[in-house]
Amino acid sequence: MSFSLNGAEVTLPGGSSLLLALREHGLNGPRLGCGEEACGACHVLVDGVSVPTCALPVEAVAGKAVITLEGLGNEANPHPLQTAFLAEQAGQCAYCLSGIMISAAGLLAREPRPSEAMVRAALQPHLCRCHSHNRILRAVMRAIA
Amino acid sequence: MNLAFHGTSDDKPRLPGSLHVNRMLSQWLEFSAEGFVTARPGKVELGQGILTALSQIVAEELDVSPGRVRLLPATTGQSPNEAVTSGSMSVQESGMALRHAAADARGIFLSVISQRSGVSPEDISVEDGAFIGPAGPLGSYWELAGQGLLEAEASPDARPKPAAARRLVGTSQPRLDLPAKIFAAGRFIHDMRLPGMLHARMIRPPASGATLIDVAPSTARLVRDGSFLAVLAPTEAEAETAAQRLRPQWSPGTGLPIDTEAWLRHAPGEDSVVEACGETAAASISREFHRPYFTHASVGLCCAVALWNGDTVQVWSHTQGPYNLRADLAKALGLPPENVTVTHAEGAGCYGHNGADDVALDAALCARAAPGTPIRALWTRAEELAHGPQSPAMLVRVEATTDAAGMITHWASHVRSNGHSGRPGRGAVATLLAAPWLADGQPMPASINPPVAGGGGAQRNAIPVYAFPNLHVGLTRISDMPIRTSALRGLGALINVWSIESVMDELAAQAGQDAVEYRLRHLTDPRARAVLEKAAEMAGWPGGAQGGGMGVAVARYKNLGAWCAVVARVEAEERVRCRQLWIAADMGEVINPDGAINQLEGGALHGVSVALHEQTRHDGSRIISDSWGEYPVLRFADVPAVTTALIARPEEPPLGAGEASMAPAIAAIGGGIFSALGVRPTRLPFVPENL
Numbered sequence: 067m068s069f070s071l072n073g074a075e076v077t078l079p080g081g082s083s084l085l086l087a088l089r090e091h092g093l094n095g096p097r098l099g100c101g102e103e104a105c106g107a108c109h110v111l112v113d114g115v116s117v118p119t120c121a122l123p124v125e126a127v128a129g130k131a132v133i134t135l136e137g138l139g140n141e142a143n144p145h146p147l148q149t150a151f152l153a154e155q156a157g158q159c160a161y162c163l164s165g166i167m168i169s170a171a172g173l174l175a176r177e178p179r180p181s182e183a184m185v186r187a188a189l190q191p192h193l194c195r196c197h198s199h200n201r202i203l204r205a206v207m208r209a210i211a
Numbered sequence: 212m213n214l215a216f217h218g219t220s221d222d223k224p225r226l227p228g229s230l231h232v233n234r235m236l237s238q239w240l241e242f243s244a245e246g247f248v249t250a251r252p253g254k255v256e257l258g259q260g261i262l263t264a265l266s267q268i269v270a271e272e273l274d275v276s277p278g279r280v281r282l283l284p285a286t287t288g289q290s291p292n293e294a295v296t297s298g299s300m301s302v303q304e305s306g307m308a309l310r311h312a313a314a315d316a317r318g319i320f321l322s323v324i325s326q327r328s329g330v331s332p333e334d335i336s337v338e339d340g341a342f343i344g345p346a347g348p349l350g351s352y353w354e355l356a357g358q359g360l361l362e363a364e365a366s367p368d369a370r371p372k373p374a375a376a377r378r379l380v381g382t383s384q385p386r387l388d389l390p391a392k393i394f395a396a397g398r399f400i401h402d403m404r405l406p407g408m409l410h411a412r413m414i415r416p417p418a419s420g421a422t423l424i425d426v427a428p429s430t431a432r433l434v435r436d437g438s439f440l441a442v443l444a445p446t447e448a449e450a451e452t453a454a455q456r457l458r459p460q461w462s463p464g465t466g467l468p469i470d471t472e473a474w475l476r477h478a479p480g481e482d483s484v485v486e487a488c489g490e491t492a493a494a495s496i497s498r499e500f501h502r503p504y505f506t507h508a509s510v511g512l513c514c515a516v517a518l519w520n521g522d523t524v525q526v527w528s529h530t531q532g533p534y535n536l537r538a539d540l541a542k543a544l545g546l547p548p549e550n551v552t553v554t555h556a557e558g559a560g561c562y563g564h565n566g567a568d569d570v571a572l573d574a575a576l577c578a579r580a581a582p583g584t585p586i587r588a589l590w591t592r593a594e595e596l597a598h599g600p601q602s603p604a605m606l607v608r609v610e611a612t613t614d615a616a617g618m619i620t621h622w623a624s625h626v627r628s629n630g631h632s633g634r635p636g637r638g639a640v641a642t643l644l645a646a647p648w649l650a651d652g653q654p655m656p657a658s659i660n661p662p663v664a665g666g667g668g669a670q671r672n673a674i675p676v677y678a679f680p681n682l683h684v685g686l687t688r689i690s691d692m693p694i695r696t697s698a699l700r701g702l703g704a705l706i707n708v709w710s711i712e713s714v715m716d717e718l719a720a721q722a723g724q725d726a727v728e729y730r731l732r733h734l735t736d737p738r739a740r741a742v743l744e745k746a747a748e749m750a751g752w753p754g755g756a757q758g759g760g761m762g763v764a765v766a767r768y769k770n771l772g773a774w775c776a777v778v779a780r781v782e783a784e785e786r787v788r789c790r791q792l793w794i795a796a797d798m799g800e801v802i803n804p805d806g807a808i809n810q811l812e813g814g815a816l817h818g819v820s821v822a823l824h825e826q827t828r829h830d831g832s833r834i835i836s837d838s839w840g841e842y843p844v845l846r847f848a849d850v851p852a853v854t855t856a857l858i859a860r861p862e863e864p865p866l867g868a869g870e871a872s873m874a875p876a877i878a879a880i881g882g883g884i885f886s887a888l889g890v891r892p893t894r895l896p897f898v899p900e901n902l
Contacts, residue, residue, distance in 0.1 A: 081377070081448065082446070082448030084445075086446070086447045086448045086451075087448075087781075087881075088797070090403070090445065090447065090448070093333040093395070094395040094397040094401075094402045094836075095395040096395070096400070096445075097399075097401065097511065098401070098504055098514065098589070098594040099510045099511060099592070100839055101591065101592060102592060102838055102839065102840070104838070104839035105510055105592075105839055106842060107510055114578075134395070135394075135395040136395050139394075140394055141390060141394050144394070145513065146455075148393050148394065150387060151393055152385065152390060154394055155385060155386060155389065155805055155806075155809065156259040157389065157393075158259060158260070158508075158560055158809060158810075158813055159257070159258025159393035159509075159511070159557075159559050159560035159561075160258070160388075160389060160393065161392075161399065161509075161510050161511040161558075161559035161560065162510045163392065163393060164395060165261075166350075166798075171319060173331070186847045186848055187847075187848070188846045188849075190846055190847050190848050192845065192846075192847065193510050193839070193844060194510070195508060195509050195560050195562070195813075195817075195844065196258055196512050196560040196813050197812070197813040197814075197816035197817050197819075197820070197845070198809060198813060199811075199816065199817075199847055200812065200850065200852070200853055201809065201843075202848075203847075209490075
């Protein structure tokens with residue numbers, strides 16, 4: 067199955083969820099949390115839209131552009147959200163943050179100046195069981211400031 | 212709650228925290244010629260930021276820059292045995308050990324450099340690890356590394372810096388582990404990929420007490436021992452598919468008590484007196500409170516990696532207690548403990564005794580069936596919610612008597628619950644999930660309650676923070692354990708603080724007094740008064756202008772830890788929502804204020820989730836709340852605003868932050884509901900059917 071992954075063309079075997087195919091490919095960003103599209107840990111951007119990948123067949127992204135946390139930025143060249151999350155220390159265990167930063171990135175790409183209510187709505191699919199929600203909201207607002 | 216440190220009755224001079232039972236300095240610290248100091252705590256990173264706080268303490272006492280401190284993950288056989296990372300005790304036990312060890316190490320190096328140089332110690336300062344005399348540098352930790360100077364027992368005479376001299380401790384420092392997690396650098400145990408690794412998935416009994424009768428041959432590689440059943444495959448996707456396709460035959464289950472509340476009321480158990488002073492009297496108020504089972508529900512799935520080699524096994528685990536896990540793995544596997552090595556690897560958020568230890572045995576059992584091949588075992592969401600340890604359902608009765616002025620003269624309560632601790636490593640029989648299912652397995656031991664002096668379990672915080680002249684607190688630990696129970700953040704404090712505060716609210720109202728004023732009239736503890744007054748001031752108590760209802764609660768966690776007061780503003784329409792929380796906490800010395808606030812706010816919001824959303828449900832046969840749809844938790848739309856204030860007490864011992872706010876948050880929401888609706892809740896969660 068061929069698609070663009072973080073800007074590079076890849077061909078991954080079909081027959082599994084996109085999440086497990088990405089992890090088998092060596093990525094750490096998308097994380098398994100439930101397998102039922104209910105926690106948000108596995109989100110990636112597909113053609114700019116944040117979607118869960120734990121139940122999405124890898125075939126569904128053929129020819130599309132997939133961005134994972136690795137594709138947002140890195141330590142040398144961080145995405146503004148990554149910088150803001152570090153500045154706000156927005157997280158505790160950080161397991162949920164990959165999916166959350168992906169959804170925030172998807173929101174900012176279509177709405178550069180979202181209100182806090184819009185950020186909350188975009189993050190509603192995501193669970194944070196360490197309950198760092200308020201820091202996460204502040205971090206996203208900081209990234210757009 | 213850390214039983215390793217209770218009842219130690221040796222005749223050695225007392226050393227702080229875990230240093231008392233791990234006395235060699237070289238167990239804790241090692242300097243390298245390259246300019247680093249390695250600290251080796253036995254406590255583990257659970258997402259709470261403990262490694263960052265510990266590195267601050269070490270850098271402070273050694274007078275080195277924080278960047279020179281490296282922390283090794285705890286591993287059995289190498290790290291000091293600090294038992295379990297639990298009970299908000301890590302700064303007290305590990306932090307105070309490292310503080311003393313580092314102060315002692317600094318003193319030893321200073322003394323050696325002074326002797327060699329002839330410069331008096333008073334004339335030598337330490338700057339980023341370099342020892343500087345009046346005429347210039349005299350040496351450094353790094354130059355003297357490898358000379359065995361730390362091959363010594365810590366001296367009780369070492370003197371850490373006084374509070375006023377601390378520069379790094381007490382300041383907010385960024386989390387050391389966060390960048391790797393923000394940049395997907397592969398720091399989670401889930402990201403471990405070893406050459407040739409196989410993936411394991413387990414197949415669990417479909418009903419409580421069911422046993423495996425038979426399983427048809429499969430194209431997948433099966434691992435079976437008694438009723439433990441797993442599949443191994445080269446990829447996660449193949450392992451998942453193989454596990455789903457198996458159709459094993461199970462015996463019928465043994466059933467679960469249908470009516471949990473009736474079972475709690477009548478099931479036989481061990482009775483004990485938690486606290487008794489003064490006399491008893493006829494009650495003028497008697498109330499009963501109920502809470503359901505609920506569970507950890509971490510976003511991440513429990514995971515472990517194991518590699519069997521000859522008659523030894525190496526296990527990587529996000530356990531809270533590597534040595535405790537090792538002890539139970541050894542029991543279940545029939546190995547001497549020294550043949551089992553457990554190395555900590557970071558997992559998703561941990562809020563108590565979840566399935567981390569259980570999945571380590573799953574991985575080890577699979578590894579035993581595939582020697583030489585690394586095995587990565589991962590739970591499913593359903594296993595997380597339905598097979599991991601549950602926080603026990605509880606029933607609490609509170610009775611009180613007041614005088615003519617409305618002041619409380621007599622207080623009596625009784626707590627009925629299963630035990631709150633089934634942690635591994637403490638008894639003769641392993642308490643890991645799969646252990647009883649093995650062909651030679653023994654029944655799961657009933658969980659216990661630690662004594663009050665160790666923080667208690669079901670009875671945690673059953674003794675009110677208030678000064679009542681006559682007090683009786685009783686406990687029944689129910690003997691039969693139909694659902695496996697263990698420690699979850701706050702343990703019994705969650706219902707005990709709520710039940711106490713609910714009755715306090717009701718008695719205040721009966722006396723026609725303000726809820727804060729009424730509490731203050733019964734509070735002699737100055738630090739409890741201070742947090743209560745602070746939270747009330749922050750919230751503009753009694754509020755009213757913003758609509759909804761306001762509730763307030765105060766407690767001292769475990770009656771030994773941090774003081775915390777919470778004010779909650781709730782709105783009640785078709786369901787109850789918490790809109791705002793104000794938290795005031797006194798946790799003694801604070802190592803990293805930003806980290807402490809993150810913990811306090813996280814604990815309070817966890818309380819919101821428990822108060823308004825969470826309950827484990829079963830159908831008499833098995834737990835059915837095994838998906839996020841069936842086990843809802845707090846989400847972004849319902850997260851209240853939170854304001855937190857720390858009352859600074861740098862001269863006082865540190866008391867922990869992770870659990871202090873959760874019970875007061877639940878209790879304050881309960882009070883807010885009465886203020887908004889005029890209904891006093893007596894059953895958690897505070898969902899419409901319980902109000």
